[in-house]
Amino acid sequence: xxxxxxxxxxxxxxxxxxxxxxxxxxxxxxxxxxxxxxxxxxxxxxxxxxxxxxxxxxxxxxxxxxxxxxxxxxxxxxxxxxxxxxxxxxxxxxxxxxxxxxxxxxxxxxxxxxxxxxxxxxxxxxxxxxxxxxxxxxxxxxxxxxxxxxxxxxxxxxxxxxxxxxxxxxxxxxxxxxxxxxxxxxxxxxxxxxxxxxxxxxxxxxxxxxxxxxxxxxxxxxxxxxxxxxxxxxxxxxxxxxxxxxxxxxxxxxxxxxxxxxxxxxxxxxxxxxxxxxxxxxxxxxxxxxxxx
Amino acid sequence: xxxxxxxxxxxxxxxxxxxxxxxxxxxxxxxxxxxxxxxxxxxxxxxxxxxxxxxxxxxxxxxxxxxxxxxxxxxxxxxxxxxxxxxxxxxxxxxxxxxxxxxxxxxxxxxxxxxxxxxxxxxxxxxxxxxxxxxxxxxxxxxxxxxxxxxxxxxxxxxxxxxxxxxxxxxxxxxxxxxxxxxxxxxxxxxxxxxxxxxxxxxxxxxxxxxxxxxxxxxxxxxxxxxxxxxxxxxxxxxxxxxxxxxxxxxxxxxxxxxxxxxxxxxxxxxxxxxxxxxxxxxxxxxxxxxxxxxxxxxxxxxxxxxxxxxxxxxxxxxxxxxxxxxxxxxxxxxxxxxxxxxxxxxxxxxxxxxxxxxxxxxxxxxxxxxxxx
Numbered sequence: 001x002x003x004x005x006x007x008x009x010x011x012x013x014x015x016x017x018x019x020x021x022x023x024x025x026x027x028x029x030x031x032x033x034x035x036x037x038x039x040x041x042x043x044x045x046x047x048x049x050x051x052x053x054x055x056x057x058x059x060x061x062x063x064x065x066x067x068x069x070x071x072x073x074x075x076x077x078x079x080x081x082x083x084x085x086x087x088x089x090x091x092x093x094x095x096x097x098x099x100x101x102x103x104x105x106x107x108x109x110x111x112x113x114x115x116x117x118x119x120x121x122x123x124x125x126x127x128x129x130x131x132x133x134x135x136x137x138x139x140x141x142x143x144x145x146x147x148x149x150x151x152x153x154x155x156x157x158x159x160x161x162x163x164x165x166x167x168x169x170x171x172x173x174x175x176x177x178x179x180x181x182x183x184x185x186x187x188x189x190x191x192x193x194x195x196x197x198x199x200x201x202x203x204x205x206x207x208x209x210x211x212x213x214x215x216x217x218x219x220x221x222x223x224x225x226x227x228x229x230x231x232x233x234x235x236x237x238x239x240x241x242x243x244x245x246x247x248x249x250x251x252x253x254x255x256x257x258x259x260x261x262x263x264x265x266x267x268x269x270x271x272x273x274x275x276x277x278x279x280x281x282x283x284x285x286x287x288x289x290x291x292x293x
Numbered sequence: 294x295x296x297x298x299x300x301x302x303x304x305x306x307x308x309x310x311x312x313x314x315x316x317x318x319x320x321x322x323x324x325x326x327x328x329x330x331x332x333x334x335x336x337x338x339x340x341x342x343x344x345x346x347x348x349x350x351x352x353x354x355x356x357x358x359x360x361x362x363x364x365x366x367x368x369x370x371x372x373x374x375x376x377x378x379x380x381x382x383x384x385x386x387x388x389x390x391x392x393x394x395x396x397x398x399x400x401x402x403x404x405x406x407x408x409x410x411x412x413x414x415x416x417x418x419x420x421x422x423x424x425x426x427x428x429x430x431x432x433x434x435x436x437x438x439x440x441x442x443x444x445x446x447x448x449x450x451x452x453x454x455x456x457x458x459x460x461x462x463x464x465x466x467x468x469x470x471x472x473x474x475x476x477x478x479x480x481x482x483x484x485x486x487x488x489x490x491x492x493x494x495x496x497x498x499x500x501x502x503x504x505x506x507x508x509x510x511x512x513x514x515x516x517x518x519x520x521x522x523x524x525x526x527x528x529x530x531x532x533x534x535x536x537x538x539x540x541x542x543x544x545x546x547x548x549x550x551x552x553x554x555x556x557x558x559x560x561x562x563x564x565x566x567x568x569x570x571x572x573x574x575x576x577x578x579x580x581x582x583x584x585x586x587x588x589x590x591x592x593x594x595x596x597x598x599x600x601x602x603x604x605x606x607x608x609x610x611x612x613x614x615x616x617x618x619x620x621x622x623x624x625x626x627x628x629x630x631x632x633x634x635x636x637x638x639x640x641x642x643x644x645x646x647x648x649x650x651x652x653x654x655x656x657x658x659x660x661x662x663x664x665x666x667x
Contacts, residue, residue: 011500015499115329122523124555132534132559266493267494270503
């Protein structure tokens with residue numbers, strides 16, 4: 001019995017890490033712009049499809065495909081800023097509400113665009129993170145190589161982001177812009193440049209998340225239209241929206257709660273638990289698990 | 294000036310006249326299938342197989358001397374679009390027969406149009422709720438075996454051939470999955486067998502550890518898969534990872550490339566219910582496969598064979614009644630039998646199912662091996 005509980009915990013953490021990594025992108029965007037981007041998850045989908053196109057269809061090397069996919073999605077982030085926010089919303093004196101509606105619709109548009117270009121049938125992801133059939137076995141417990149890769153990427157990402165925001169001048173300027181645009185501008189921060197950077201950074205990281213998710217989620221429109229976006233958002237809210245590390249813990253919490261709900265209650269309640277947790281945190285602890293970073 | 298007005302008028306008259314002459318020489322078949330949207334790949338398979346049959350018949354002189362003209366519309370796998378295009382194909386284009394839609398929920402939304410306009414509708418959708426016993430629409434006929442028949446065959450195979458005693462069931466949340474679950478539980482009960490684990494996986498979920506562990510705890514001796522393709526791939530992979538080594542008998546979504554491509558080597562050994570496989574050694578099927586590959590450069594896939602058969606059924610029916618009268622055609626369909634197609638002999642039953650054809654096959658890694666035919 002003990003090995004079953006352990007196996008369930010490990011699988012829960014593995015999927016939770018993936019929710020968390022989507023949550024990190026949500027946090028990053030909120031941290032630097034004070035907005036929620038509802039087209040956020042489309043970046044993950046684009047990242048996965050572009051990587052697949054470069055690596056599998058065009059036979060580019062893995063590293064090149066990785067870099068190209070992430071860079072292109074970062075450009076897509078800048079397009080959201082210039083094409084949607086500046087051209088459409090600010091010109092028409094729209095605010096947060098308009099941004100939410102615009103990004104929601106943009107997400108639907110992107111999902112349909114992907115269906116037109118790549119078709120609606122999911123593609124299997126190449127086995128660059130190890131074969132799912134031959135997991136690492138520790139005693140009677142199986143651990144996916146993919147999960148270890150995700151753990152590695154996520155740890156590096158959290159440490160890197162922490163360093164970037166706290167130690168570098170650009171990082172500090174980004175935080176200053178988020179806190180108060182006018183003051184930051186008066187202090188000599190190039191506010192426009194910083195906003196572009198924050199859009200590019202959050203979409204780029206989400207693209208990375210998309211590529212990491214693809215071995216589990218396949219290269220499918222589910223990455224852009226499915227429940228993963230909501231779960232990533234829930235992880236960010238549970239973690240406090242301002243703390244990438246918190247989003248990760250939030251994701252782990254959801255992953256574990258879901259898997260144990262299946263194990264001890266019923267498999268039909270799997271998704272219910274995410275929303276129960278989300279509502280609980282919104283009501284009882286709206287500031288999230290952790291304080292502002 | 295005046296003669297310049299006369300010339301276009303004459304051209305117009307000629308065009309109209311020519312048009313009416315041309316229209317007399319063709320018989321119009323409508324096709325409504327998904328070419329964009331989530332089911333887009335199915336539309337291509339359906340259209341390709343159907344056009345193959347149509348061109349063969351046209352090359353041999355058509356039906357009662359008339360060439361077949363196919364009018365194709367895209368329903369985007371959406372019931373809302375289906376209602377628009379079905380209305381258009383039946384009311385504006387005035388087709389003799391409408392093939393499709395292929396999605397059960399779309400057929401539920403549009404079958405009334407066929408009834409109001411008294412036009413036969415031949416569909417490949419498989420939900421039990423479309424049967425004549427449920428729908429009560431005399432104009433709708435089904436070209437493939439319905440899901441009830443197929444799930445019953447799945448249970449029968451599991452019990453009689455594999456000898457399962459403690460099956461576990463994994464199913465999804467859509468109508469396709471839940472009605473299959475109800476049918477299989479009922480069928481198992483007829484054999485005095487009660488499933489020891491009934492687990493659900495939601496569409497889009499990518500982790501089934503809990504469900505697999507519950508099956509291990511319950512001590513299942515086999516798994517009945519009643520999910521869609523992606524969830525089937527997730528479940529099978531995790532079963533293999535966690536060492537649950539029992540026979541897997543899956544429903545139709547477990548017998549298509551969309552599943553085997555995603556699951557990879559984990560799919561090897563999976564037994565599934567199929568409506569069609571290009572590996573079927575039946576010479577009629579092999580001839581069809583050969584013609585299909587020669588023309589399109591790829592293998593045909595389910596549900597293409599149903600529409601190929603459907604076109605020939607229409608030819609047969611029209612030739613039997615000797616006219617293009619829709620009422621006579623409907624009645625002939627009602628009593629249809631005696632035509633052997635890709636799915637064996639097509640006989641209309643009380644549910645308006647023209648076929649009960651089901652295959653039980655095992656996946657070998659790059660192809661399917663047919664174990665049993667029903």
